Amino acid sequence: MASANWVDLSKDKDSGIETIHAHFEGHAYDPHWHDSYLVGVTQYGLQQFSCRRQKHQSLPGKVFMLEPGEIHDGDAVQPGGFTYHMLYLDPQWLGRELAARRDSLSSAGDPSFENTLAEDPQLAQATSLAFQALHCKDLRIVRQTALDGLLSALGGHLTWQPPRPEGEAPWSRVAHQAREYLHAHLHEDIGLEQLAAATGESRFVVSRAFKAEFGLPPHAYLIQLKLTRAREGLALGHTPATVAADLGFADQSHLGRWFRRAYQLTPAHYRRLCTNLPD
Numbered sequence: 001m002a003s004a005n006w007v008d009l010s011k012d013k014d015s016g017i018e019t020i021h022a023h024f025e026g027h028a029y030d031p032h033w034h035d036s037y038l039v040g041v042t043q044y045g046l047q048q049f050s051c052r053r054q055k056h057q058s059l060p061g062k063v064f065m066l067e068p069g070e071i072h073d074g075d076a077v078q079p080g081g082f083t084y085h086m087l088y089l090d091p092q093w094l095g096r097e098l099a100a101r102r103d104s105l106s107s108a109g110d111p112s113f114e115n116t117l118a119e120d121p122q123l124a125q126a127t128s129l130a131f132q133a134l135h136c137k138d139l140r141i142v143r144q145t146a147l148d149g150l151l152s153a154l155g156g157h158l159t160w161q162p163p164r165p166e167g168e169a170p171w172s173r174v175a176h177q178a179r180e181y182l183h184a185h186l187h188e189d190i191g192l193e194q195l196a197a198a199t200g201e202s203r204f205v206v207s208r209a210f211k212a213e214f215g216l217p218p219h220a221y222l223i224q225l226k227l228t229r230a231r232e233g234l235a236l237g238h239t240p241a242t243v244a245a246d247l248g249f250a251d252q253s254h255l256g257r258w259f260r261r262a263y264q265l266t267p268a269h270y271r272r273l274c275t276n277l278p279d
Contacts, residue, residue: 005024010134017147025081028076032227040127063119068091127150186222186247226249240268240271
């Protein structure tokens with residue numbers, strides 16, 4: 001990680017929400033995805049990222065919102081880089097909290113963000129207040145009130161999307177079968193020939209179908225899936241060596257290289273920030 005870059009992470013024990021405060025100059029991170037809803041505010045500089053097959057530029061005060069599984073990257077395209085703070089909202093927590101709100105929209109499916117980028121001062125303020133309350137470990141009632149304010153401000157940016165039926169395109173069945181196989185065997189060292197056997201197609205058809213459906217080739221998706229599960233294990237206090245072995249990485253350093261590339265943190269540092277346990 002470049003010396004000018006920094007990442008400060010915290011995790012709220014009650015809600016499970018992670019908060020990130022970070023600064024990047026130059027290339028920030030490669031295309032990747034999370035299994036959480038991301039809501040953040042650009043504080044300084046120009047934050048450029050690609051998502052939903054579009055390139056976005058977020059200036060100070062703008063709010064960016066990403067859904068679980070949405071592939072995105074990050075770059076600083078101006079001198080001085082960019083700074084932002086962000087919350088990772090667990091999908092189960094978000095769904096439960098929205099369902100409990102009597103004034104929420106009909107939850108006939110999964111919550112979805114209408115837009116990736118918004119210029120909404122009320123939402124920006126609510127996001128920042130929630131970030132500060134959780135990141136600084138304020139009193140429980142203060143944290144809960146701030147999160148209620150965030151949910152209220154998010155209301156105008158949410159819709160509920162029913163799960164998209166598979167088979168909308170010729171490659172959809174193959175891609176979804178391959179993804180199911182990756183999830184079922186994520187602890188293994190999977191090869192393309194195994195995906196081909198699981199789908200009944202050639203490795204070349206599988207690769208093309210997978211990227212067309214999910215925006216990443218199978219190997220990149222599997223790495224992100226393993227890293228997501230690594231974060232979960234590290235947050236529970238498991239050592240980097242144990243997590244690496246459990247997820248099929250060659251060794252701890254192999255996990256560390258991919259982890260730093262995706263999150264600009266070492267596994268040991270992430271574990272310490274989440275648990276306060278020594279390395």
